[in-house]
Amino acid sequence: MSNDLRQRLEGASGFEIPDHRWKQLHEKCLEASNFTEQLALTAVPKTDWFRNAPWYQALETEFCSHLKTQAKPWACWSAGCSTGEECYSLALILHRFLHPKNGQLEILGTDFIESRLNFAREGKYSAPKSESPLHSYRPSFESSESSWQIKELPCKPQFQRHNLASEAFPKPTKGLWDLILCRNVLIYLSKEKQRELLRQFHSLLAPEGWLMTGASETLLEHQDLFQVRFCGEAFYFQKR
Numbered sequence: 001m002s003n004d005l006r007q008r009l010e011g012a013s014g015f016e017i018p019d020h021r022w023k024q025l026h027e028k029c030l031e032a033s034n035f036t037e038q039l040a041l042t043a044v045p046k047t048d049w050f051r052n053a054p055w056y057q058a059l060e061t062e063f064c065s066h067l068k069t070q071a072k073p074w075a076c077w078s079a080g081c082s083t084g085e086e087c088y089s090l091a092l093i094l095h096r097f098l099h100p101k102n103g104q105l106e107i108l109g110t111d112f113i114e115s116r117l118n119f120a121r122e123g124k125y126s127a128p129k130s131e132s133p134l135h136s137y138r139p140s141f142e143s144s145e146s147s148w149q150i151k152e153l154p155c156k157p158q159f160q161r162h163n164l165a166s167e168a169f170p171k172p173t174k175g176l177w178d179l180i181l182c183r184n185v186l187i188y189l190s191k192e193k194q195r196e197l198l199r200q201f202h203s204l205l206a207p208e209g210w211l212m213t214g215a216s217e218t219l220l221e222h223q224d225l226f227q228v229r230f231c232g233e234a235f236y237f238q239k240r
């Protein structure tokens with residue numbers, strides 16, 4: 001019964017649940033009231049504003065310069081966006097440095113756990129700690145002592161349910177993606193699923209488009225598809 005559930009969860013998410021992790025999880029999964037809740041238990045939601053600062057510095061500097069050379073509307077997709085902080089961090093940077101007009105920038109956040117997307121759509125977060133880089137973006141929020149609510153942005157991120165393991169990948173309204181963020185998601189997937197995803201990301205990226213993964217997701221096997229680039233302490237993969 002327990003192994004059956006583990007296989008169903010692996011099938012639905014594309015994850016490989018290692019034995020040690022299943023030992024921590026399976027009791028909680030058996031207590032959960034339905035399969036969606038069980039799936040949410042296996043899919044770690046951890047995220048943060050401007051998570052891994054050097055990656056956001058690379059977006060501020062090199063990626064904004066790259067976008068300026070693109071004539072078409074700009075398109076960015078955060079795959080596995082959890083509760084939305086990654087999409088809004090990106091949106092805040094792109095608005096600050098590129099001042100997009102209505103319709104000039106599309107940001108899509110996807111995740112397969114609907115409750116995380118609902119949270120992201122609401123855009124209301126706990127007030128950040130005093131050392132958070134978010135403070136420099138305070139005018140973009142309605143803030144109280146306990147919570148910060150994102151205000152309207154000219155090009156606000158949209159959020160959509162999508163399962164990376166089993167569904168056709170989303171395309172932007174026009175053309176291909178300039179940036180795909182898939183950070184801290186690939187590590188949970190089997191090698192085979194990772195390979196499949198990377199090929200699909202490659203086919204949906206515009207020429208010289210960027211793929212950004214998490215700091216520990218190095219994709220060493222994919223040098224035929226992507227050129228690894230370094231920017232300060234960060235790295236990204238540029239479509240060949």
Ligand SMILES: C[S@@+](CC[C@H](N)C(=O)[O-])C[C@H]1O[C@@H](n2cnc3c(N)ncnc32)[C@H](O)[C@@H]1O
Nearest residue numbers: 013043045047080082111112163164165183184
């Ligand atoms: C650890 S969080 C990372 C969030 C964000 N990308 C970051 O780096 O801060 C991973 C997210 O990926 C989502 N996820 C995992 N497997 C997925 C799948 N097969 N399809 C869509 N989303 C998935 C999880 O629900 C979770 O919210």
